Amino acid sequence: MRLGMVLAWVIVLAAFVAGAMFWEQLPEEMASHWNIRGEVDGWMPKFWGVLLIPLVLVGLVLLFEAIPRIDPLKRNVKAFQRWYEVLLVIICLFMLLIHLQVLLWGAGLEVSFLFTIPIGIGILFFAVGMIFTKTKRNWFVGIRTPWTLSSDVVWEKTHKLGGRLFMACGLIALAGAVFQEHMLWLILIPIIASAVVLTVYSYFEYRKEKR
Template sequence: MRKGEKIALAIVIVSFVIGVCCYSQMPEKMATHWNSKGNVDDYGTRFEGLFFLPFLLVGLFLVFMAIPKVDPLKYNIEQFRKYYDNFIVLFFILLLFCYLWSILWNFGIETSPNIIIPTGIGLLFFYVGILLENAKRNWFIGIRTPWTLSSENVWNKTHKIGGKLFKIVGLIIILGVFFQKYVLFFILAPSLLTAGYLVVYSYYEYQKELSTHQE
């Protein structure tokens, strides 16, 4: 098992241990969801509040471990496997942090989710930018449009600019911490614009490549 896989598995185990240790101290109904204003808008049972995320981590762990094994272009994934493993570790750490934050909230130690969530998402986006810059063509990881998957050159160009854009988006999302009433806008607007732009960009680059070959 690779180092990143061991760390991810350790985080899964730690989450279950935390859930078991905190079970008797949690209220029967736990806050489990917060709206865009940072207010609780849904509650769940103690079991749901403490074990939904650990079981989610189990599922994610299995999926992330399977991807490099089942991808037809697995040899390409191995070329940037270090960045992929680091992404998994970062993602799991952020989820564990959110899990601990929700437990503390239910203990009465309340910190606005409009500080926690955009910071975590922003950091994740920034690292995804690094991952994209190093990703080789494959079927599961990266900007997978019909045109990036059909051309190595289009894949490389799209991921080069995509990596830069994702880093910028990550920083913009983190800025949302200072504008908490509009935090959802800071997350969705740049994310959707970037996704749309990269789809169009990959199509344009593919068409340009086709026209070059036809000349």
């Protein structure tokens, strides 16, 4: 097994272990959702509060293990396998961060999600932007429009621009930890705008290539 997959499974194990360690300190009903003001507005039984994210992590890692085998462009996935696994590890770390904060909140240490989530998402977006420039055309990971999937050249150009835009989105998202009243917009508006720009860009690059 490659190092990236080993690290991903270690993170999964850490999520289960953390849940076991906090179990006795947690209430029977745990906070599970917070609104835009950082107030709890959703609850779930302790069993699911402790196990939901670890189980999602198991499914995620299994999916990432399967993709290189089932993607019709599997040779392309293997060409950036190391970065593909780095992406998985980063996503797993982000989910572990959320899991730990839910557990800590349940145990009485109420650290505001309005502070930690923008930081986590900012780092995630920035890392995804760096990884985008390393990807090769495939059906599962990356900016998948009809035009990027139809051309290696369009894929590479779109992901070069996408890498820069996602890194910028990451930096803007970090500001949400400071300007918490605008946190949602600092995350959503840049990423939605980037998605629109990249979709249109890939279309025009494809048209340019076919002339």
